[in-house]
Amino acid sequence: GAGVSQSPSNKVTEKGKDVELRCDPISGHTALYWYRQSLGQGLEFLIYFQGNSAPDKSGLPSDRFSAERTGGSVSTLTIQRTQQEDSAVYLCASSLKAMNTEAFFGQGTRLTVV
Amino acid sequence: QQQVKQSPQSLIVQKGGISIINCAYENTAFDYFPWYQQFPGKGPALLIAIRPDVSEKKEGRFTISFNKSAKQFSLHIMDSQPGDSATYFCAASLQGYALNFGKGTSLLVTP
Numbered sequence: 602g603a604g605v606s607q608s609p610s611n612k613v614t615e616k617g618k619d620v621e622l623r624c625d626p627i628s629g630h631t632a633l634y635w636y637r638q639s640l641g642q643g644l645e646f647l648i649y650f651q652g653n654s655a656p657d658k659s660g661l662p663s664d665r666f667s668a669e670r671t672g673g674s675v676s677t678l679t680i681q682r683t684q685q686e687d688s689a690v691y692l693c694a695s696s697l698k699a700m701n702t703e704a705f706f707g708q709g710t711r712l713t714v715v
Numbered sequence: 716q717q718q719v720k721q722s723p724q725s726l727i728v729q730k731g732g733i734s735i736i737n738c739a740y741e742n743t744a745f746d747y748f749p750w751y752q753q754f755p756g757k758g759p760a761l762l763i764a765i766r767p768d769v770s771e772k773k774e775g776r777f778t779i780s781f782n783k784s785a786k787q788f789s790l791h792i793m794d795s796q797p798g799d800s801a802t803y804f805c806a807a808s809l810q811g812y813a814l815n816f817g818k819g820t821s822l823l824v825t826p
Binding site: 605634636642643644645646649657660692694703704705706707708709 | 721749751756757758759760761764804806812813814815816817818819
């Protein structure tokens, strides 16, 4: 595709349920990042992939959060046993190599936990 | 700990004026400093970026000024236009790893 694609664009889930968020990066981009954007809090780094491996998982807020990337392309962020504080916009970005080249963001998935 | 501090939180500028947003960072090893622009409902988009070996970079109406000794950098938007109304984020990274973002500045340019 022409840009980074994220799905779904909106997700409402009940507290305690698991959710999966999907990111399709730009074709050929080896680096992929997940960020979380809460109101007034800027962008919080979650995890970084280079190819299929995740050299930096330092931002995952708890063990309820996990992510994988397959085939050096699509990535899935999974949140288990969702809590209300997980409500945020989850953004995915990709770049050709690493973050000090231009990174392209998707439009995000707005997650609401009720 | 917030590694990049951004100010002001919000800014109102008249059309034609200069918008100035400031950022300060902690880690002297950071080697890449981009600014992102975000419109409501959209993901952030790269506006302009600088590396610490230069003190200023200009692209059209947008200029980054970088002060390595003070660990500060700023974005200047000349001749601000209503279409520039958006949220602006500064960021910093080290050797291509994760960007550390400021908390953002909401800019409103009035007609």
